[in-house]
Amino acid sequence: MFDFSTTLGSSRFDNPILTASGCAGSGKELSQFFPLASLGGIVTKSIMLKPRSGRATPRMAETPSGMLNSIGLQGPGIDLFLENDIPWLQTQGVRIVISIAGETVEDYAVLARKVRGVSGVAALEVNISCPNVENRGQVFACHPETARAAIEAVRRNVGGDFPIIAKLSPDVTDIAGIATEVVSAGADGLALINTVLGMVIDTSTMRPKLAGKTGGLSGPAIRPVAVRAIYQVHQALPHVSILGMGGVSNGQDALQLILAGASAVSVGTATFGNPLAAVTIKSELEAILINKGFNSTAEAVGYAHRAD
Amino acid sequence: MFDFSTTLGSSRFDNPILTASGCAGSGKELSQFFPLASLGGIVTKSIMLKPRSGRATPRMAETPSGMLNSIGLQGPGIDLFLENDIPWLQTQGVRIVISIAGETVEDYAVLARKVRGVSGVAALEVNISCPNVENRGQVFACHPETARAAIEAVRRNVGGDFPIIAKLSPDVTDIAGIATEVVSAGADGLALINTVLGMVIDTSTMRPKLAGKTGGLSGPAIRPVAVRAIYQVHQALPHVSILGMGGVSNGQDALQLILAGASAVSVGTATFGNPLAAVTIKSELEAILINKGFNSTAEAVGYAHRAD
Amino acid sequence: MHKINNLATVIDAEITSNRKVGAYHHIAFSVGNMAAHVRPGNFVALSVGGPGASTVLRRAFAIYRSTHLGNNQGQIELVIAPHGQGSSWVASRAVGEKVSMIGPLGTSFGIPSEPARALLVGGGYGSAPLFGLSEVLKSRGCRVDMVLGASTAMKIYAPLEGKRSVNSLTVTTEDGSAGTQGRVSDVIPALIDENAIDVIYSCGPMGMLEAITEIARTKGIVHQCAVEESMACGIGVCMTCVLPVKGDDGVVRMLRSCIDGPVMDGESVQWQAKRTIPEGTWGGI
């Protein structure tokens, strides 16, 4: 019997396909198209301490085989989120990964404490691709020290056995270095990759198309960057689980990320083109893995690294 | 009268469309399709000190709206290059930009001395996206110190007035920081961007598709990254000329890079899909600039940065 | 406005007709049961570009008309302006080809419980959803006057059967090539007075909706409009399509136009925001 299940840190998932943070709303919107429980898990939109309007519009620009977004972490804040969104998700029989985002190290600490007690949560994804308001708006994930500080704050506050997945930005010189840093700070797993910083200039107005000027590039265009980042990090830290994402739109794409070293795969932008993308990818991936003779997902993880 | 010409450092070009290094062979191959002199200039393939076989094949993988390459700087070495390729280019009436690449700081120094005396050369593009053999193979362009050292070596050896364009890698945490460093080291201009590091895993063999495992991502997929990098660097260093490149395949794309801050634009991958790409882009860009009421290319450079 | 239509499904819809009408393409799709759930103002999201396309996002199109004959035999018609990559691709599809369609999506126009006097205002292809609305309003005993505006005659979409369904039709074009020269906002105030209008329904460019909101406010009448914000998903999961809307509690929030819209109360939309977050918006900084 083929074993499709997978693990991230100490958490087990029935299958390795999850949604990507910020690409599945609160879950409810997607549940109209398929039962959420058919996925390995739902990763919720990164939630902050306070309600947040996000950035002004336009917030998106389509690009060749991808898109830019600058949502700016719009959301209701952790309290309303735990009050309104989580209880509904808990009724769906789906594994929940809560994504949190902070503007200060203290934010991360408080968020971790608030989430600690919530039942039915499989893991915490810590989005550290956020501007650090205490350090000239520099993104936490871009520097080893600030990345470490954010993850340490979460680890200290969440307790010892709760799986923490640190989500890294690809916009760094040495992603394996950052990965090593956050793992030593207490992360059990790594989410790779967040969007790549980009810009589109509207040639009619001759100004940046997005109101926020720059935005995050996602979709198939960045898949080679994701595969590379996962491969490099898995090579450096073979025992740390990776939740891979970046441009996955079919089962073959998901397999690439798994062969590179991901234990599970999040589907983001593909859902915008097809609400059923994640479930379809799940079925395709299962068929491919079986067809290739793997006995389990685990066997395929990092398989591209094998010696000749 | 519309003035289509542009400048990079102290060098003037009749129009702002050039080829991209490594994407136009020795020039001869393209001259079969159009007169090279119709372009603003030809940027030659990065040349090293010694003959170089480059990497093993497969050297390329197509990706969504882009491609990976790992040519590994195959070439005849500077002496044969100056003996065989340059004399022919000199007969073509086209502005020549010679691209050099080294494995050590000393390589850059020697290359600069060899190129110094060559007539008809408009500028030197210094490709510092090369592994530094003296520093664990780390890429020069990825660290401010090594980037500075390479450019200083070139500046010292090439003489004071010869335009040096430092070509940077986007695979860094702070490209404006690297740009500032190389400008203070003596670069007159910046070439932005080199390819983005990526990987494709072949799902049949379940190994990296390229023999060299990782490769450089180019083509429309990375255009938003190029626009962003050019915008950031132009904002930080508004008086330094930028030769922009990355995914330009039509006149509108070229305009995006110019509005972001590029004084000239190199066309790379687009030439593989269409040998006439560069000349076509030149005509399209000219028509668009005139149509929008610009009096010169210079007026459009960085126009997206204007205040409201 | 009625709340989001949560009967949306994803289907491959076959094109049964594709006719050029002025500057537009009128395209009919065979959609099975989807047609049964359509309410005026709903839209569909189409995949564009076919397999191997570099366009990864859907395009939203207002439903011009939907017909349900029972027995899984439904049809949805759209009016498409070939503009950029996506719309041009759809417009050039041949009869018999299939296009992935999600629908019906979004909120719909609210229908008055009592017979009322309605003014329907459409800009360009924005007239599309108004004809279906007009039919419903007429069937409820409402009087329907219509104003259609565009830059030029070719861009006025007003099919014969549509015209027949309204009590009066006024056309404006900016170049004067059809109807009155000018903009819809030039003729609306007089029409409101003449016909003692109770409610305005509108669909078209955001600038037009803003102008109508101002007129409706001055005249003190209700204005429901279908907005058009750039949408990545159309189903409420991406948060790209938001705009600032004042709630009944007086608080401005960034609402998704694909789920809390496209039909919204004109007066509640903070039109002046343009590329900013209005001061005082919930969660603003």
Place this chain on the structure above:
Amino acid sequence: MHKINNLATVIDAEITSNRKVGAYHHIAFSVGNMAAHVRPGNFVALSVGGPGASTVLRRAFAIYRSTHLGNNQGQIELVIAPHGQGSSWVASRAVGEKVSMIGPLGTSFGIPSEPARALLVGGGYGSAPLFGLSEVLKSRGCRVDMVLGASTAMKIYAPLEGKRSVNSLTVTTEDGSAGTQGRVSDVIPALIDENAIDVIYSCGPMGMLEAITEIARTKGIVHQCAVEESMACGIGVCMTCVLPVKGDDGVVRMLRSCIDGPVMDGESVQWQAKRTIPEGTWGGI
């Protein structure tokens, strides 16, 4: 081998016929003067995917046949195996559609100056360029024997008119569904002896070319083969398509298969290199 064909041009070639033949599509294009410059072994590079496609690179296809009727009336025929995105797109084009084509590209098969006894070996669609070659050889008084191999009968491309042009045709399939069960390399040695072959011309998968090279070396005869390396540009500007080839000076260099090939001297190609740079290669490290 003859040197690169430097008369290549870029044209929009109209499809004049597209027939399914076994596992392949035989497609004819109207190409104007391009046909006049084609020599056996040349190839063309086609754009794939149409406007808005995510595929940015061309695909190379060997020229099966070219016909030039003078007066700018030329035709080029290709044999295409629908495999991945690009080839499937080309194979599904309808008559009347246009595809951007660059050609003729690459080196061509060298024709013996004296009448000789030639063995032509094709694997899969690799048979395509051999029929044109066969015609030229026959017109120069050569004897032509042909071996075609594939995994299965459907993948043997051997049109009637092609068969007529050769003195003998041997077919091998791995599953035995046509001809001899086995590989081309199983039957070649005997054919060389029987027909006193002077020269082998081959085209097909790299593994097959390698095997034939070994046979040719053993038998001491000349072997010209058309290689197939992954090509990004097809015109010599990208350096992706290289393979290690020993020159007359005994030095191995990485040569571009689009410009120094596709037709190469089998013995000079360093087949054993597979994903490595052979030791001693010029500029190697």
